[in-house]
Amino acid sequence: MIRFLLLTGAVILMVKYFVPVLNSHIGILFTATSSLCLVSITSLYLRNISLETRTSIYLFLLALFPFILFYVFYLLFNIYSSQITDGMIYDYLDFFYQKSRTILFFISVVYDLFILWPWRRKVGNLVNSIDGQLAFYFFSAKILTLSIILSRGLFIDSDLFFEFLDGLFTVMIFLGIIYYRYYHALNIYFGYLFKTNGMVKQYEEEQAQLKQTELIFYISAIDQLIDQENLFKNPDLKLSDFKKFMPISDLDFKNLSKKYLNGSFENYLNNKRINYFLERLKSVNHDSERIISLLHDAGFKNDHEFNKFFKKQMGCSVWKYAETKRMSMYESGLSSTLK
Incomplete structure (x- = not known):
C-alpha cells in the first residue's frame, strides 16, 4: 500500500508538472482519478493501522475505482476519440474534475474522523509507532488541505470551494511517506555509519598515542644505553x-x-x-x-x-x-x- 501511494504520487507530480501528456483532457482526468486514489488509499491505511484489521479486497478495489475509471476512459478514447470528442463526455469530465473531487475528499475526511473516534485513545495509540504516525500524518494532511480549500472559498472566491488542490495534497503525501518510512531508516543507517567512523577514528587516535608512547620509551632506552656505555x-x-x-x-x-x-x-x-x-x-x-x-x-x-x-x-x-x-x-x- 505504501509503495503504491509513493509510486502514484510520483507519477501524478511528473504528469502534472514535468511530463505533460499530449491530450490535455487525458492529463486532467489522470490527475483527477489518481489524486482521488491517493485520498481513498490513505483512508484505508488509516483504517488498517487504527482498527488493526486487514483491508478486504473489495474495499481496495473500491478505492482504486477512480483509477480504473480512467483506464476505461483512456481505452475508449483511443478507440472512439472522434465520437467522444463530439459528445457530452467532456461536460461530465469537467464536473468530475471541478466539482465532485472536493465532495469526495470531504466524505473521506468524515470517514477518517469516524475511524479515529474516540479521538484521544485512538491518536494516543497511533503515535506509538512509525506506521501510526504516518497514518495520523495522512489525516493531518487532509485536514490542512481541506482548511486551505475552505479558506480560499470563503475569502477569495466561492467557486474555489470545488477546486481540489491535488498538487499540494500529493506533495504532502509523497514527502510524508519519504520522511516516516525512509528518512528514519536513513537516519539510523547514517547514525550507525558515523558512529562506526567515530569509533574507527577514536581507535586510530588511541593507536597513534600508544605508538608515540612506545617510541618515547624506545628513545629513552637508547639514550640511557648510549650514556651509560x-x-x-x-x-x-x-x-x-x-x-x-x-x-x-x-x-x-x-x-x-x-x-x-x-x-x-x-x-x-x-x-x-x-x-x-x-x-x-x-x-x-x-x-x-x-x-x-x-x-x-x-x-x-x-x-x-x-x-x-x-x-x-x-x-x-x-x-x-x-x-x-x-x-x-x-x-x-x-x-x-x-x-
Whole structure:
C-alpha cells in the first residue's frame, strides 16, 4: 500500500508538472482519478493501522475505482476519440474534475474522523509507532488541505470551494511517506555509519598515542644505553644497530630519528660527542695533540667532521675556543694571585 501511494504520487507530480501528456483532457482526468486514489488509499491505511484489521479486497478495489475509471476512459478514447470528442463526455469530465473531487475528499475526511473516534485513545495509540504516525500524518494532511480549500472559498472566491488542490495534497503525501518510512531508516543507517567512523577514528587516535608512547620509551632506552656505555665513542655507530632490539617498522624508525633525535641520529650522537669533548677539555692541556687525541676519543671520525660540527654548535673553531678558555683560565688565576 505504501509503495503504491509513493509510486502514484510520483507519477501524478511528473504528469502534472514535468511530463505533460499530449491530450490535455487525458492529463486532467489522470490527475483527477489518481489524486482521488491517493485520498481513498490513505483512508484505508488509516483504517488498517487504527482498527488493526486487514483491508478486504473489495474495499481496495473500491478505492482504486477512480483509477480504473480512467483506464476505461483512456481505452475508449483511443478507440472512439472522434465520437467522444463530439459528445457530452467532456461536460461530465469537467464536473468530475471541478466539482465532485472536493465532495469526495470531504466524505473521506468524515470517514477518517469516524475511524479515529474516540479521538484521544485512538491518536494516543497511533503515535506509538512509525506506521501510526504516518497514518495520523495522512489525516493531518487532509485536514490542512481541506482548511486551505475552505479558506480560499470563503475569502477569495466561492467557486474555489470545488477546486481540489491535488498538487499540494500529493506533495504532502509523497514527502510524508519519504520522511516516516525512509528518512528514519536513513537516519539510523547514517547514525550507525558515523558512529562506526567515530569509533574507527577514536581507535586510530588511541593507536597513534600508544605508538608515540612506545617510541618515547624506545628513545629513552637508547639514550640511557648510549650514556651509560659511552657508545657514542664508536664512530661507526648507527641507529639501525638498535633496530633488532625494537619491534617497530622502518617508517616508525625514521620518524623516531626525525622527531626525537635532533633531526637525525648523526646530529644526536655528535651533540653527545661535543659535550664529552668539552667536559674532557677542562682537565687537559689545550695543545693541538691533546685536542686531536680527545676528539678522536669522543667518537669523531676525522678532524674535518669534528671542526665542521664544532663550529656549527659553538660558533667558532676549536682552536679559538681553546684560546678563549686559556685566556679565561689565565685571567682567573691572575685575579686570584692579586687578591
